[in-house]
Amino acid sequence: MVEGNPDRELIDRAEDLILKLRDVKSCRISTDEFGNITEVHVVASSDRSPKMIARDVEAILNAELGLAVDYRKIGVVLLEYTESESHESAGESGTGKTSAARELLGVDEEDIMSEERAFEEKAEFASREGQLELLEQDMRIRFSGLKIDVEEDRVEVEVRLGRSGFDVVGSSADLRHSGAMYDVVAAATLHAVTELLDEKFQLCLSRIKEVSMDERDVVVAVVDLVEGRKAKSFVGSAFIGRDANEAAVLAVLDAINRPSGRWSMRKGIHYTIR
Numbered sequence: 001m002v003e004g005n006p007d008r009e010l011i012d013r014a015e016d017l018i019l020k021l022r023d024v025k026s027c028r029i030s031t032d033e034f035g036n037i038t039e040v041h042v043v044a045s046s047d048r049s050p051k052m053i054a055r056d057v058e059a060i061l062n063a064e065l066g067l068a069v070d071y072r073k074i075g076v077v078l079l080e081y082t083e084s085e086s087h088e089s090a091g092e093s094g095t096g097k098t099s100a101a102r103e104l105l106g107v108d109e110e111d112i113m114s115e116e117r118a119f120e121e122k123a124e125f126a127s128r129e130g131q132l133e134l135l136e137q138d139m140r141i142r143f144s145g146l147k148i149d150v151e152e153d154r155v156e157v158e159v160r161l162g163r164s165g166f167d168v169v170g171s172s173a174d175l176r177h178s179g180a181m182y183d184v185v186a187a188a189t190l191h192a193v194t195e196l197l198d199e200k201f202q203l204c205l206s207r208i209k210e211v212s213m214d215e216r217d218v219v220v221a222v223v224d225l226v227e228g229r230k231a232k233s234f235v236g237s238a239f240i241g242r243d244a245n246e247a248a249v250l251a252v253l254d255a256i257n258r259p260s261g262r263w264s265m266r267k268g269i270h271y272t273i274r
Helices: 008-019 050-065 083-092 099-105 109-128 132-139 182-196 244-260
Strands: 024-031 037-044 074-078 142-150 154-163 166-175 202-213 216-227 230-239
Touching: 008 024, 008 037, 008 050, 024 230, 024 244, 037 050, 037 230, 050 074, 074 202, 074 216, 142 244, 154 182, 154 244, 166 182, 182 202, 182 216, 182 244, 202 244, 216 244, 230 244
Parallel strands: 037 074
Antiparallel strands: 024 037, 142 154, 154 166, 202 216, 216 230
């Protein structure tokens, strides 16, 4: 049993471990200011109940890492389930890197292990310098602002993001329609992300929707990375708090923040004012 509060490295190991579970697509663990685990957010595609998946998460964290997490702190969002996913999961469960993790990242086992090794090397260096927390904060793309202008028949959105000292603005516009504006907000978020990147691939919104889980509302986003004829999909989620549109931004960032550590970033941001 882990004594005291788990550190960030242990939390990262826990997230990677949960991703190996059957049917799990995405995972994020939240902690309070003292490092205590407050919530475990899991996105899965399964015909099993959320409670069963939460029990699996609770069991594997306890058995593998000695982390005692009450299953009631584990929130599970179920995406649309298909029979083909059942056959894939049944054929590959228990292989170390599960089919769910491979589907989420869109890479083979060697690519996943290479990513983990790269992250562990960076974490080990930062830990020696006493800067692990600062390194993680510097690598993540951070949300800093959202502006929405609604006209009679049109809506325009601006999203501000930052990373490693650079701040960028992404924008998107669409015809005004009834209901949530998650798709426009997500498009503006991805536009801002591409302003930070020095890559040839494209990031495209595949789907974003609001779902309910244990009487709480959650925004779930699926982002596709398209490069030539190849595509990878990433899933992210965020609980809706004071602002549903902010949750849409955070869901998109949750989807791409972990893989973004491997992407090349621009050394400077230049804008042309017209």
